[in-house]
Amino acid sequence: MSSEHKDVDQHSGTETTGHEWDGIKELNTPLPKWWLYTFYVTVVWALGYFIVFPAIPYFDGSKWDATGGVINYDQRAVVAEAVEENEARLKPYTEAIVKASFQEILADQELMDVAYAGGSIAFKENCAGCHGTGAQGFVAFPNLNDDDWLWGGTIEDIHQTITHGIRWEQDYDTRYSQMPSFGSDEILEKEDIKDVTQYVMQLGGLDHSAEAAARGATVFEEQCSVCHAADGKGDKTQGAPNLTDAIWLFGSDRETIYETIYYARNSVMPAWKERLDEATIKKLAVYVYSLGGGVEPSDAAAR
């Protein structure tokens, strides 16, 4: 603007915009110098950023692309490197764990420490959701601290279960068995189911009606003993639980047992081989085995 507009406010000594509204004038205060120079610095910084980091699109004759920047920064490469670095750090142990048999791992204190620590971490992220942070389990999800195992408690059994899961249909090697829905599929009459319920309660040492249990024994023999064995002690090759102990996955009251027989229970555990690598699965097997309930192979044979 030309200087003829120049109008300086007498109180502040600052130039005004030259406007006047009913005697009120607007000061034309310039931006503070520190603010202005900071702004210029950010502009220069942005230019540098354009050059250093991937930013500028261009057409290379056949397709659109963008400059990689002078440092060719790529967050995917950064994370790949970080993952690789960590893997390299653990490599001696990872390789040893993958190569060693479980007996060798259990006998080697150093490998054992690594496997237990690694297994403990993997357990908290991947297993604790169902089995609890202390592996104590919940209704429908087994406690892993005790020595009652559905599919076997040797370290190899545990490894197999973690790798392929239970009734995990996407995995062809998954552990599989199917309890029939005796009620909803009309295999048994309701009265029969009530009797078997009493018999199962007798097997478990719970309060029961002896008369109904006696009738239920015949039905049990015909329908249930194939998997749960004649003595009700179960069969680990089929994941059929022992009915004679005090451990009940879904509850030991009459209604729950009746419901179990009526609708059946076929719990599912995911297979982990797609999600976790072999070393991690072995560490988990060692960890779960070491929780207190692990079964020695010789004991497993004796049972």
Added chain:
Amino acid sequence: MQMSHAIFERNSIILLIGVLITVAIGGIVEIVPLFLIKNTIERVEGMRPYTPLELAGRQIYLREGCYTCHSQMIRSLRSEVDRYGHYSLAAESMYDHPFQWGSKRTGPDLARVGGKYSDEWHQVHMKNPRNVVPNSIMPGYAFLSEEVLETEEIKDLIKAHRMTGVPYDDEMVENALADLKAQANPDSDYDDLLNRYGEKVSVRDFAGDGPKVTELDALIAYLQMLGTLVDTDVYGIEAKLQQ
């Protein structure tokens, strides 16, 4: 300083044009590279449109505001990759309208929750999360297992997604309701569903409540699919390491 900026202050149209130019430059600089940088436009194999049941489950996810506490975006940081699995690829949310990346995690990330837990776990957990995670602060959603899924609008929903560019074909639109019901019922004839959406679609009684299709069926079907469509070994970390 000179008074050259006074021209903007004294003329609203010039000011408006100036603002538009400034904002446009900012927008172009931020947005255009996203259409050109490989990471954001790479094509991956395995992505397919969500099945009607999964899409209905996604609507429940939106309705209940799951995104306010759960993200669906595993960032490319080692700590995240260690915990949640392979970082999310842009293409994995290509059929999400709107995407569910989220901006805050009160609960864990769900981008790869599919297949991590059994259906039964989801049933128990939705009813009352404390039943399986004692220190969880997530609310219970017990009513989902009681609400029969509303399906009148499923066809329109698929159509709407088709308008945004999701490649649903005419057959998928026409058979939306049949496909929805088939996926929740393992005793149904679900071959057509698999023909349309691929062999990897899971057909189960997700909520474990028999033939009726509840909101819980849909939500679990959606959650169990999350992050399972793309074989990430081919695209991300593994591929980078082999380069």
